[in-house]
Amino acid sequence: MTFRFARHTNNIEQIKSFYIDILGFELLGGFENHNGYNGVFIGKSNENWHLEFTKSEEIVLFNFNEDDILVFYPNNKSEFDFIMNKIHSKKIEFIKAKNPYWNNSEASEGKMILDPDGYRVIISDLKIK
Known part of the structure; x- marks a missing residue:
C-alpha cells in the first residue's frame, strides 16, 4: 500500500523549506496551476509514502487540534x-x-x-x- 498525506497551506514555500531543509526530506515532484492548485510532493526516494502540500487562491483556516x-x-x-x-x-x-x-x-x-x-x-x- 502507498500512503499520501495531503494538506492545503497558505505558504507552500515555507512548508517546502521546513520539510526539506529542516527535516531532511526530498522534493519528489510537484505541479502548477492544476485546476487552480499548485502543489509539491515531499518525502524520501524509494519509500511508499509522501506528503503533498497544495496551495490555491483560497485562504486556509486551519482546523486541527493538539492531538493531530x-x-x-x-x-x-x-x-x-x-x-x-x-x-x-x-x-x-x-x-x-x-x-x-x-x-x-x-x-x-x-x-x-x-x-x-x-x-x-x-x-x-x-x-x-
Missing part, C-alpha cells in the same frame, strides 16, 4: 541527530505535547515542534536500534 500530529521515526541515530541539529540551528522551539506519552522520556527522546502552519510534528528516536 505527524510523527516521524528516523532510521538511525545520525539521522535523528542531524534533524535535531537543524532544529537547534534554526532556533525552532520544542513544545510540550498534550498527550503525556510523548513527553515521557522512557517512551521517546523525540521532540515536538510546529511546522510553519502550526501543525504539530514529532521527531522520535523510539525506533532507532
Whole structure:
C-alpha cells in the first residue's frame, strides 16, 4: 500500500523549506496551476509514502487540534541527530505535547515542534536500534 498525506497551506514555500531543509526530506515532484492548485510532493526516494502540500487562491483556516500530529521515526541515530541539529540551528522551539506519552522520556527522546502552519510534528528516536 502507498500512503499520501495531503494538506492545503497558505505558504507552500515555507512548508517546502521546513520539510526539506529542516527535516531532511526530498522534493519528489510537484505541479502548477492544476485546476487552480499548485502543489509539491515531499518525502524520501524509494519509500511508499509522501506528503503533498497544495496551495490555491483560497485562504486556509486551519482546523486541527493538539492531538493531530505527524510523527516521524528516523532510521538511525545520525539521522535523528542531524534533524535535531537543524532544529537547534534554526532556533525552532520544542513544545510540550498534550498527550503525556510523548513527553515521557522512557517512551521517546523525540521532540515536538510546529511546522510553519502550526501543525504539530514529532521527531522520535523510539525506533532507532
